[in-house]
Amino acid sequence: MxxxxxxxxxxxxxxxxxxxxxxxxxxxxxxxxxxxxxxxxxxxxxxxxxxxxxxxxxxxxxHKSPYKPVHIAIAPPKKAARMDFMIEKLVELGIQKLTFLSTQHSERSRLNPERIKKQVISACKQSKQYYLPEIDYNTSLKQIIESYTNLYTCHCNPNITKTSIQEIKTPALNAIWLIGPEGDFSIQELEMLKESKATFIDLGEQRLRTETAAIYVMSALKYLTD
Amino acid sequence: MxxxxxxxxxxxxxxxxxxxxxxxxxxxxxxxxxxxxxxxxxxxxxxxxxxxxxxxxxxxxxHKSPYKPVHIAIAPPKKAARMDFMIEKLVELGIQKLTFLSTQHSERSRLNPERIKKQVISACKQSKQYYLPEIDYNTSLKQIIESYTNLYTCHCNPNITKTSIQEIKTPALNAIWLIGPEGDFSIQELEMLKESKATFIDLGEQRLRTETAAIYVMSALKYLTD
CATH class of the missing domain: 2.40.240.20 (Hypothetical PUA domain-like; domain 1)
Incomplete structure (x- = not known):
């Protein structure tokens, strides 16, 4: 293709x-x-x-759009190989929109849109998807909070009460899934999210790398909505 | 760790x-x-x-074993980077046993157990898992068929009726999830599996790479059993 x-x-x-x-x-x-x-x-x-x-x-x-309305926001992983792989997998699994978040603990600030687009196109060809997902670059948490009413937030802080992902039976409309970066969201960021009525999500016992958490959330939502 | x-x-x-x-x-x-x-x-x-x-x-x-009884069998992907990434992700998500299958269309026959064990240990450290999953090398489809009573088989052949993965509510005991290799299972292999009463599984509309299919199945089973 x-x-x-x-x-x-x-x-x-x-x-x-x-x-x-x-x-x-x-x-x-x-x-x-x-x-x-x-x-x-x-x-x-x-x-x-x-x-x-x-x-x-x-x-x-x-072709009819096969996309599930899944929107994930994540800080780009530091290592290029992990970033490439994550994009490939999220696109293959049918993500509709991917936002790169700048957070206090983000380890990478510069992104290469041309390289990312190449990855996206290649994954679309592989998985026979005729619609390119939308990619947003360098969005701040503040912008996200202002634009979305349902903020499902996955993070590792053990002191905050969470809802297991299995309890989200029908993800709300205008929802976004926020994935904690390497180093997790800062306390201030979590406070800000809490004030905005974010739902804090538990992804289970294992401590997942940031890109694994994104792939797992995408897989779970595909499983739930396919 | x-x-x-x-x-x-x-x-x-x-x-x-x-x-x-x-x-x-x-x-x-x-x-x-x-x-x-x-x-x-x-x-x-x-x-x-x-x-x-x-x-x-x-x-x-x-520590109590946190593993779900998930056993996946897959032919090793040709590219080393895809192989490494797949192992890392499956271990992070909590796989219990991973079997490397030799199939007619397998593109890689030699495996490096030392390299694989290193990957496994590193992913266990990352995800704070205290049990190493079991790894089997170079197992033939015949051996699998003789050892397992529930063969959930994911493949891309459009001419064979499949059951969607969502219908497998409680995966049977002594079950194994077989993932089609790059180039898929051959017609003879699918016939052999059919005779052994394998359940053919549909993973949805997108055509997934072999390692993506494995990660998706592992994610779905984690979601289902967490």
């Missing part, structure tokens, strides 16, 4: 052209599938291969 | 000694926690640091 931002050009991007020619070794006349990340896919015939591949569309298909 | 196979020696392994001295920069008199992977942990005081760290045990604690 190839990604295109504008199928009307009949032209693959230079990166997709390279992939088509060098990796998949496609030939003129071969059939390819394209998608635009907004629910439309195309069957096309390659009319030129090389540094610039061109194609002619044979068939257009419109 | 440090791992020890025999706490009576009062001696950290050379690797744990290096970690203790060079990474954590511990000093004589500092308190450390050790675990033996079989449910016992120790609080000890360091009596020497350096290439060989020694300690004296102050307190011994016995």
């Amino acid at each position: 190839f990604y295109t931002t504008n199928s009307k050009t009949g032209l693959l991007s230079s990166e997709e052209s390279r992939h088509c020619t060098k990796v998949l070794r496609k030939n003129v006349g071969d059939s390819i599938e394209l998608f635009d990340g907004m629910g439309t896919s195309y069957i096309a015939i390659l009319t030129k291969v090389g540094k610039e591949c061109t194609y002619q569309i044979e068939k257009t298909e419109r | 440090f791992y020890t196979t025999n706490s009576k020696t009062g001696l950290l392994s050379s690797e744990e000694s290096r970690h203790c001295t060079k990474v954590l920069r511990k000093n004589v008199g500092d308190s450390i926690e050790l675990f033996d992977g079989m449910g016992t942990s120790y609080i000890a005081i360091l009596t020497k640091v350096g290439k060989e760290c020694t300690y004296q045990i102050e307190k011994t604690e016995r």
